[in-house]
Amino acid sequence: MKFFKHLLSPKYSYELIGKLMPWLGWIAAFTMLYGLVDGLFIVPPDYQQGDGFRIIYIHVPCAFLSLMIYAVMAIAALLGLVWRIKLADFAVIAGAPVGAMATLIALVTGSLWGKPMWGTWWVWDARLTSELILLFIYIAIMGLSTGLANQSQQSRLRNIFVLVGSLNLPIIHYSVYWWNTLHQGSTLSVTGPSHIALVMLRPLLAMIIGLGCLFALIGLMRLRNLILWESRKSQWVRLWVATNKNNNKKEVL
Amino acid sequence: MKLFKALFWRDCQLCFRQSGDYLLALSFWFLFVCFFPLTNIASPQLLQSFAPGIIWLGLLLTQLLNLSKLFRDDYQDGVLAELLQSPHELFLIVLFKLISFWIIFYLPIFLLAPVLASMFHLSVHAIFILEAGILLGSPILTLFSAFVSSLTLTIRNNNLIINLLFLPLTVPILIFSTSAVNRVMLGLSYAAPIAWLGVMLLLSLAIMPLAITYTLKTIFE
Numbered sequence: 001m002k003f004f005k006h007l008l009s010p011k012y013s014y015e016l017i018g019k020l021m022p023w024l025g026w027i028a029a030f031t032m033l034y035g036l037v038d039g040l041f042i043v044p045p046d047y048q049q050g051d052g053f054r055i056i057y058i059h060v061p062c063a064f065l066s067l068m069i070y071a072v073m074a075i076a077a078l079l080g081l082v083w084r085i086k087l088a089d090f091a092v093i094a095g096a097p098v099g100a101m102a103t104l105i106a107l108v109t110g111s112l113w114g115k116p117m118w119g120t121w122w123v124w125d126a127r128l129t130s131e132l133i134l135l136f137i138y139i140a141i142m143g144l145s146t147g148l149a150n151q152s153q154q155s156r157l158r159n160i161f162v163l164v165g166s167l168n169l170p171i172i173h174y175s176v177y178w179w180n181t182l183h184q185g186s187t188l189s190v191t192g193p194s195h196i197a198l199v200m201l202r203p204l205l206a207m208i209i210g211l212g213c214l215f216a217l218i219g220l221m222r223l224r225n226l227i228l229w230e231s232r233k234s235q236w237v238r239l240w241v242a243t244n245k246n247n248n249k250k251e252v253l
Numbered sequence: 254m255k256l257f258k259a260l261f262w263r264d265c266q267l268c269f270r271q272s273g274d275y276l277l278a279l280s281f282w283f284l285f286v287c288f289f290p291l292t293n294i295a296s297p298q299l300l301q302s303f304a305p306g307i308i309w310l311g312l313l314l315t316q317l318l319n320l321s322k323l324f325r326d327d328y329q330d331g332v333l334a335e336l337l338q339s340p341h342e343l344f345l346i347v348l349f350k351l352i353s354f355w356i357i358f359y360l361p362i363f364l365l366a367p368v369l370a371s372m373f374h375l376s377v378h379a380i381f382i383l384e385a386g387i388l389l390g391s392p393i394l395t396l397f398s399a400f401v402s403s404l405t406l407t408i409r410n411n412n413l414i415i416n417l418l419f420l421p422l423t424v425p426i427l428i429f430s431t432s433a434v435n436r437v438m439l440g441l442s443y444a445a446p447i448a449w450l451g452v453m454l455l456l457s458l459a460i461m462p463l464a465i466t467y468t469l470k471t472i473f474e
Contacts (some may be wrong), residue, residue: 133421140417144404156471157404161418164400167460168422171453172258177426178446179432 008087010231032210039203046200055113057203061211062106063127064153066134068097072143074166077159085229087223089155092162093145094222098215100113100138107131126177133172137165143251254343261353268322268357279361282315286369288422297374304373305383305434308366309427312391316398317416319358323350323399324469328406337473344466351462362416379437382447386430389450396461397422403468425453 006012020042040059044054073095080088081199110128111121144158268275289307290300327333366387370380397473401419405411433446 133424136417136421140414140421143414143417153407153471153474157468160468160471161404164460164464165422167456168425171425172421175428176448177447181429 008085010086010227010234011236013087014224014227017220017227021217021220021224024213024220028210028213028217030210031206032214035203035206035210039207043200043203050115052116055109056200057207058211059106059109059113060204061208062102062109064133064208065212065215066099066106066131068212069095069102069219070134070138070166070169073099073162077162077166081156081159083161084151085154086155087227088226089152089159090223090226090230091219092141092155092158094219094226096138096141096145098219099223100135100142101218102211102215103131103135103138107135126173126179129179130173130176133176136170137169141165153179176202256265256345257349257352258347260349261356264322264350264353264357267326275357276359278315278319279365281318282311283365283369285311285314287372290373300373301375301379301438302369302435304375305379305386305431306427308369308373308383309386309390309431310395312362312387313420313423315362316394317419320398320402320415320419322358323354323395323402324406325402326439333469334473337469343469344462347399347465347469348462350473351392351399354399355392355395359395363387363391375434376438378432382432382437382443383434385447386433386450389447389454390426390430392448393426393454393457394423396457396465400461400465402470403465406472426450429453464472 003250007016035057040054045051073092076088076091076095079085080092107128110131114123114128115121141158141162144154144161228237286307291302293299324333327336337343341348363384366384367380370383375383398419401415401422404418405415408414429446429449433443433450436443436446
């Protein structure tokens with residue numbers, strides 16, 4: 001218990017995230033470099049879609065991560081509600097814009113992909129629509145993050161909404177699926193065989209890892225800023241600012 | 254039961270003493286739906302095809318306009334704080350308030366819907382399913398909107414955020430309830446969407462009052 005308290009203290013978590021960030025950055029850089037070069041230039045074109053399919057290497061990771069980020073946020077919201085962990089509350093705040101970004105990229109690349117393949121930018125298809133609704137849910141969560149009258153209260157309210165949303169999202173997804181679908185089936189599947197050749201799969205997995213690390217990095221940077229802002233009046237931040245000032249001066253000199 | 258009676262009478266009196274507001278809320282829905290035939294050729298076939306969607310969209314908008322009746326007015330004049338002090342379970346109070354809201358606002362809509370639907374030339378069978386959809390779907394709408402309303406009590410300019418929070422949650426209700434009617438008109442089976450509405454009703458009845466109670470407790474902590 002003591003260990004966890006230490007781990008969750010703003011100072012320690014700030015430092016830990018700081019140490020984690022370069023790792024994530026390098027992993028993201030390497031896997032994305034491999035994924036993009038292999039995916040965009042080396043992998044043979046698809047027999048039906050030609051070179052157009054290559055947008056899969058951006059589209060699918062972002063679509064996958066847009067849901068993944070929500071799952072992470074829901075877990076953080078639960079932790080924040082049950083154990084009143086401030087760090088978890090911050091993770092929800094930090095995660096929402098990142099998730100919205102992933103959703104937006106998935107939507108834009110999806111419509112770019114749809115134009116040559118389906119002949120239209122936008123169709124009222126199940127997955128596109130549920131992704132669009134997911135975007136609005138992210139924006140709503142971001143809206144709940146502003147206007148903080150009472151921070152801890154607002155955090156708890158936001159966490160409840162995130163949890164209710166996580167219960168409702170599968171139903172939304174299913175209902176929209178029920179309503180209309182044109183989208184090709186899932187390319188990747190955890191339980192069954194994936195509908196993709198191994199050569200094409202490798203860069204895709206690399207891109208998922210790479211973009212995942214990139215989004216995690218952006219989220220953690222936001223989280224670190226929130227921690228810093230939250231504990232701006234505490235001793236360690238003052239010390240940290242003082243030492244950094246000295247360092248900067250040295251660099252200037 | 255005494256508690257329910259007291260809460261119900263209070264809400265009834267509040268509504269009917271300002272009967273203008275109450276009538277406006279109901280007639281807004283009617284007016285909204287009636288405006289749609291004016292925007293296109295009023296052929297029975299076309300009307301039939303968009304009737305369920307328009308009726309349900311109207312319901313969503315009316316619900317948004319009526320949202321202040323769920324907790325917000327009570328929060329502003331301090332009644333909600335009083336209710337929290339009462340010896341009864343907050344859970345029960347919330348549940349009873351929602352039930353009385355449903356009776357006051359949705360029962361008239363439920364009764365008026367066949368009139369409106371027959372103005373759109375829906376068949377008797379389709380009207381029947383539309384009514385079933387309203388009967389199952391409107392309590393879910395009430396629960397969701399009460400949740401969103403209680404979440405945003407302390408936010409000052411909360412109108413925009415309420416819409417943004419509420420509307421995405423209602424997508425499944427909209428889809429299932431309208432597709433049930435559409436399927437009837439196409440001669441298909443309507444059992445699945447109606448069953449899904451029932452599932453959603455049971456789930457949200459189990460979860461939402463708890464979430465609302467927790468939210469209210471958080472706000473008054």
